[in-house]
Amino acid sequence: MTEHDYGFTTRAIQAGETTDQATRALNTPIYMTSTFAFESAADKEAAVDNALEWMPDTFFYTRTGNPTTDALEKKLASLESAETAAVGPAGMAACATALLSVLDAGDHCVASEDVFIITRFLLDDFLSKKGIEVTRVDVRDPEMVRASIRPNTKALFIESLSNPHMHVADIPALADIAHAAGLCFIVDNTFLSPAVLRPLELGADMVVHSATKYIGGHGDALGGVVSGSREVINGVRYQMDTLGAAISPFNSWLMLRGLRTLSLRMKAHSANAMAVAKFLEGRDEVESVWYPGLPSHPGHAVATSMGMTEFGGMMSIRLHGGVEAMERFAAALRLSAIAVSLGDVRTLVYPMPKRDNLIRLSIGCEDIEDLVADYDQGLVAASAPLQMALS
Numbered sequence: 181m182t183e184h185d186y187g188f189t190t191r192a193i194q195a196g197e198t199t200d201q202a203t204r205a206l207n208t209p210i211y212m213t214s215t216f217a218f219e220s221a222a223d224k225e226a227a228v229d230n231a232l233e234w235m236p237d238t239f240f241y242t243r244t245g246n247p248t249t250d251a252l253e254k255k256l257a258s259l260e261s262a263e264t265a266a267v268g269p270a271g272m273a274a275c276a277t278a279l280l281s282v283l284d285a286g287d288h289c290v291a292s293e294d295v296f297i298i299t300r301f302l303l304d305d306f307l308s309k310k311g312i313e314v315t316r317v318d319v320r321d322p323e324m325v326r327a328s329i330r331p332n333t334k335a336l337f338i339e340s341l342s343n344p345h346m347h348v349a350d351i352p353a354l355a356d357i358a359h360a361a362g363l364c365f366i367v368d369n370t371f372l373s374p375a376v377l378r379p380l381e382l383g384a385d386m387v388v389h390s391a392t393k394y395i396g397g398h399g400d401a402l403g404g405v406v407s408g409s410r411e412v413i414n415g416v417r418y419q420m421d422t423l424g425a426a427i428s429p430f431n432s433w434l435m436l437r438g439l440r441t442l443s444l445r446m447k448a449h450s451a452n453a454m455a456v457a458k459f460l461e462g463r464d465e466v467e468s469v470w471y472p473g474l475p476s477h478p479g480h481a482v483a484t485s486m487g488m489t490e491f492g493g494m495m496s497i498r499l500h501g502g503v504e505a506m507e508r509f510a511a512a513l514r515l516s517a518i519a520v521s522l523g524d525v526r527t528l529v530y531p532m533p534k535r536d537n538l539i540r541l542s543i544g545c546e547d548i549e550d551l552v553a554d555y556d557q558g559l560v561a562a563s564a565p566l567q568m569a570l571s
C-alpha cells in the first residue's frame with residue numbers, strides 16, 4: 181500500500197512527515213536555519229546542483245529549499261493529488277509566481293471578472309505594466325471564455341469559488357476550453373480547500389491557495405502554495421527563488437500543524453455554514469444569501485456536478501436597509517470579529533460598503549447554536565429602527 185492509497189484525512193495527518201532521523205522526534209522539527217554545512221566542497225557543489233534542478237529535498241540554502249517546508253510541500257501535494265507543490269510566503273506570492281511562470285511580455289491571459297481585490301491589481305495593473313495583456317470575463321459563461329482567447333493567450337486564471345460574489349466555476353468545462361487552445365489553466369482554490377474540491381482532478385494544470393486561510397486554519401501565519409505536475413511547478417520554483425518569495429520555516433511548521441486537522445475543520449466549517457445559510461435565508465431582514473450549498477444558489481448544480489458534497493465556510497449576504505443595517509448588524513455580533521481574511525476556526529465578518537453593501541461571512545467552527553443565536557440578535561439589531569418606526 182502506498183501513501184496515495186490512504187484516505188484524505190489520513191494523508192492530512194500523516195503524509196509528508198516521517199520521524200526525524202537525527203533525533204527520533206515524531207513531529208517535523210522547525211529547521212530554523214538559513215544555510216546548511218557540508219563535509220567537502222564537492223558535497224556542497226553536488227547539493228547546490230541538485231537543488232537547482234528543483235529536487236526540493238536536497239538543501240543548501242533556505243530560500244531554495246528547507247526540510248520543514250519540504251514536509252509541508254509533500255503533504256500539500258498529496259492532498260491536492262499533485263505530483264509536487266511549491267510553498268511561498270503568501271497567497272499573493274503563489275498567484276503571482278504561478279502567472280509569471282507561464283506569461284511573458286507580449287502574452288495574453290484570460291481571467292475571471294470576480295477575483296480577490298489584490299489579484300485584481302496583479303492582473304489589471306502589475307501584469308499590464310510588464311507588457312502582459314489581461315481580459316477579464318464572467319467565467320460562469322464558458323463560451324465567453326472561449327471567445328476571449330487570442331493567438332497569444334497563454335493562461336486562464338480563475339477562482340473556484342469567487343471572492344466576494346461566490347460564483348462557482350465549471351472547472352471541467354473550462355479545462356476543456358483551455359486545453360483545446362493550449363492554455364495553462366490556473367485555479368485559485370482558497371475559498372474551498374482541497375478537502376472540499378481538488379481542481380487538478382477536474383483538469384486544472386495548477387492550483388494556488390492562500391495557505392493563510394483554510395490550509396493554516398488558525399489565522400496565525402501567512403503562506404501560499406502552487407501545486408501541479410513537476411514540469412509546471414519547476415517553473416514556479418524558479419520564479420519563487422529568483423524573486424525571493426521564501427516562507428519562514430516557522431510558518432511552514434504552523435501550516436503543517438494546521439493541515440493535520442483540515443478534514444475535521446472543513447466538515448465543521450461546512451456544516452455550520454450550511455446551517456447559518458439556511459437560517460439567514462429564512463429571515464425577512466435578509467435580502468440575499470449566496471452560499472453554494474443552498475439549492476437556491478445559481479452555482480449549486482455546477483458544484484454538485486463537480487462532486488462537491490460539502491461547500492465550505494464562505495458565504496456573502498445582503499441585508500434590507502442599506503449601509504446602516506449592515507453596520508448595525510456587524511457591530512451587534514458578539515462571536516463574529518469584524519475583520520478581513522477568512523478560513524480561520526474563528527468566525528469573521530467582512531462588511532463591504534463599497535461593494536453594494538455585501539457582507540462576507542467566514543463561518544468558523546464554534547457551536548452552531550451559539551452562531552445562530554448571535555446572527556438572530558444581529559438581525560434584530562440591524563432592523564431595530566425599522567421596527568421602531570412600525571410600532
Ligand SMILES: Cc1ncc(COP(=O)(O)O)c(C=O)c1O
Binds near residue numbers: 368370391392
Ligand atoms: C481568493 C484569494 N486568493 C489569494 C489571496 C491572497 O492571499 P494572501 O493574503 O495570503 O497573500 C486571498 C486573500 O484574501 C484570497 O482571498
